[in-house]
Amino acid sequence: MPFKLIRHRMTRQRQIILEVLRGTGVHPTADVIYEQVRKIMPQISLGTVYRNLRVLTENGEIQELSYGSSHSRFDGNPSDHYHFVCRECHAVADVNLPVMNKINTLAAEAVNGRVESHRLEIYGLCAGCCNNNLCAKDPD
Amino acid sequence: MPFKLIRHRMTRQRQIILEVLRGTGVHPTADVIYEQVRKIMPQISLGTVYRNLRVLTENGEIQELSYGSSHSRFDGNPSDHYHFVCRECHAVADVNLPVMNKINTLAAEAVNGRVESHRLEIYGLCAGCCNNNLCAKDPD
DNA sequence: GTACGTGCAAATATTTTGCAGCAGT
DNA sequence: ACTGCTGCAAAATATTTGCACGTAC
Numbered sequence: 001m002p003f004k005l006i007r008h009r010m011t012r013q014r015q016i017i018l019e020v021l022r023g024t025g026v027h028p029t030a031d032v033i034y035e036q037v038r039k040i041m042p043q044i045s046l047g048t049v050y051r052n053l054r055v056l057t058e059n060g061e062i063q064e065l066s067y068g069s070s071h072s073r074f075d076g077n078p079s080d081h082y083h084f085v086c087r088e089c090h091a092v093a094d095v096n097l098p099v100m101n102k103i104n105t106l107a108a109e110a111v112n113g114r115v116e117s118h119r120l121e122i123y124g125l126c127a128g129c130c131n132n133n134l135c136a137k138d139p140d
Numbered sequence: 141m142p143f144k145l146i147r148h149r150m151t152r153q154r155q156i157i158l159e160v161l162r163g164t165g166v167h168p169t170a171d172v173i174y175e176q177v178r179k180i181m182p183q184i185s186l187g188t189v190y191r192n193l194r195v196l197t198e199n200g201e202i203q204e205l206s207y208g209s210s211h212s213r214f215d216g217n218p219s220d221h222y223h224f225v226c227r228e229c230h231a232v233a234d235v236n237l238p239v240m241n242k243i244n245t246l247a248a249e250a251v252n253g254r255v256e257s258h259r260l261e262i263y264g265l266c267a268g269c270c271n272n273n274l275c276a277k278d279p280d
Numbered sequence: 281g282t283a284c285g286t287g288c289a290a291a292t293a294t295t296t297t298g299c300a301g302c303a304g305t
Numbered sequence: 306a307c308t309g310c311t312g313c314a315a316a317a318t319a320t321t322t323g324c325a326c327g328t329a330c
Binding site for chain 2: 127
Binding site: 006007008009011013014043044045046047048051052055070 | 283284285286287288289294295
């Protein structure tokens with residue numbers, strides 16, 4: 001038997017992590033999630049947060065986003081959608097733009113292999129950073 | 141004077157790193173670049189490779205790509221283009237698809253702030269992994 | 281009862297940085 | 306000569322993991 005079916009359990013830790021992620025509009029990093037969850041369950045460990053984020057991602061209940069280099073961010077909304085990333089404060093927000101399935105069709109002609117999905121990120125300045133006079137200047 | 145102009149020097153190390161990046165079709169990680177450069181200049185240090193990758197990225201001479209979580213990859217082609225990422229072997233390849241500027245226009249209407257650019261990644265199975273019978277199965 | 285999950289702490293992996301001497305312009 | 310750059314090694318960051326005990330099912 002090459003594959004073993006793991007029967008995941010819904011522990012209190014996993015449940016709280018999921019609730020925190022679903023209840024926030026920002027797309028927090030693992031340690032921000034850790035801090036949030038600790039307010040509800042102070043004894044949780046960071047390792048548990050990472051393990052659960054992995055399990056939830058593999059289950060398709062949340063999604064992992066990685067922009068810039070360093071740390072990952074997580075999104076409690078598992079459905080396919082696009083993101084906006086602020087080049088100044090690095091905030092990540094959902095973009096209210098329909099998913100363009102046509103991109104997969106177009107890409108399939110240009111790629112040697114099988115196209116399954118795509119990921120689109122919009123970059124720029126968020127409203128907050130824009131108001132800090134940054135929008136007066138040209139982009140770097 | 142809030143900004144200081146740094147006058148970068150073209151050292152032999154920087155030059156070799158740039159040549160290695162421009163001479164490869166793959167999009168290598170920092171330590172792969174390090175190994176390549178060491179064949180030409182064995183005494184170079186990993187810290188120098190990281191410092192130069194940063195400077196070159198800031199200068200717009202190369203670009204940094206980050207998919208999945210862990211390590212960054214670098215692309216010796218600084219012009220705007222899209223990438224294909226294999227979900228199995230994580231190889232990254234250029235996609236021969238024109239840049240769709242219209243996406244910025246569309247996004248500008250859906251975003252609160254200033255849209256400057258976008259990044260598009262196509263996901264799927266590369267030709268090699270496809271041939272390993274993986275294309276017979278449905279995606280996970 | 282079984283075996284997945286947890287907290288803790290140590291281990292990994294990746295990237296950054298302080299420092300004294302080196303080298304591009 | 307000025308100041309950025311280098312190699313080295315240590316530090317900082319982010320994430321993973323071994324282990325013994327705990328708990329969902």
